Amino acid sequence: MDNVIRRRTPRARLLRAGLYALLIAAALVYLLPLVVMVLTSVKPIEEIRAGALLSLPSHFTLDPWIKAWSSACTGMRCDGLSGYFVNSIKIVVPAVAISTLVGAINGYALTKWRFRGSELVFAMLLFGCFVPFQVVLMPMARTLGWLGLASSVSGLVLVHVVYGIAFTTLFFRNYYVAVPDEMINAAKLDGAGFFRIFWRILLPVSGPIITVSVIWQFTQIWNDFLFGVAFAGFDSQPVTVALNNMVNTSTGVKEYNVDMAAAMIAALPTLVVYVLAGKYFVRGLTAGSVKG
Known part of the structure; x- marks a missing residue:
């Protein structure tokens, strides 16, 4: 060679x-x-x-x-990103963790614990991946109001968890299809139950697809603007909404250097994630592409 x-x-x-x-x-x-x-x-x-x-x-x-x-926000004009950056962290961390965990359990149940109607459930979740964001704005707003979560960080976490479950379920379902059924059947014969098999067998080998799910969800949620501007209150807005308010202000002198610095601050987390973990994202996507 x-x-x-x-x-x-x-x-x-x-x-x-x-x-x-x-x-x-x-x-x-x-x-x-x-x-x-x-x-x-x-x-x-x-x-x-x-x-x-x-x-x-x-x-x-x-x-x-x-x-x-570090500048302050007055009225409807946002002059600083620090508080809104923290809001985005408060939204991203629990939303990514919950949607990834629920997606993993769903993918596990749909591949290794098939039940009557499982294919229909998966088809409905798959359909959810293609539902435009704009379609869910009105029903989601009514749901958040009914739950008492309107204009709050917790409400935005719920929105992103609900919308992200379809994608994470798809990721984990396709990955777990490649896991040999013999391992699961052997564990069942030894008396292991649903969650014991999940925690002891499936989850330890799920590193690549967990990386995919975390990167995908992190970038989608961090860069989201529509849900943030539609469902957040003034004190719970994510950094993308604050950046829009800052850049599109029509009062005072236009400070392009501050606008560019703000855009860089808002984009830094996703840039860092892709630079440090981009190769693992590709590996995770291809890890479950071939069964056996």
Whole structure:
């Protein structure tokens, strides 16, 4: 094999170099908006107004980041993201944990403990993956009001759990199909019950698909705007709604550096998740793609 690699023809080397050049060029094109955002966020507003969009900052400053993070909110205008960033964390953490756990149990029940109508239940959950967000706004608002959870962080957690269960169930169901039924049957013969099999056998081998579910749910919930603006009160708004309020304000001087810093702050968690765990996301998606 090593000899084959060493004897690669000049044409193959040229094609390989061209492929790398194309990939690098595509990466630079996709990274250009991010570069512009970062450069703009560390420039004084006077330098931005001079039209130096892609140039390095003459006077580096973190004041826009500080202002975007810690300024106060008055009326309907949001000038700082710190409190709303915390709101998003309060929404994301329990919603991801609950939807992932419920999806795992559902996937386990639908594959290893089949019951009458299980296929219909799975078809209904699968259908839920394709229901547009806008369709559930009115019935969900009435449900939250009936439960006393309207305009609260707990209400948003419930909304994201309900909407995320369909996706997490699909992930875990497809993954658990590849787990040999003989393992489950042997555990049943030894007297293990439903939850004992789940905790002792299925969950320990579910690392890849748990990673997929967590990354998927985290990015979907953190980047959500529609549910946040529809169901949150002023004090329970997620960071995406606060960012929209900040960027779209029509009063005072437009501070593009603060807007870009705020956008970077709001996007940092999802960027970090994908940079650190992106490869595990792909591995998890393919781990249950082949049975056996």
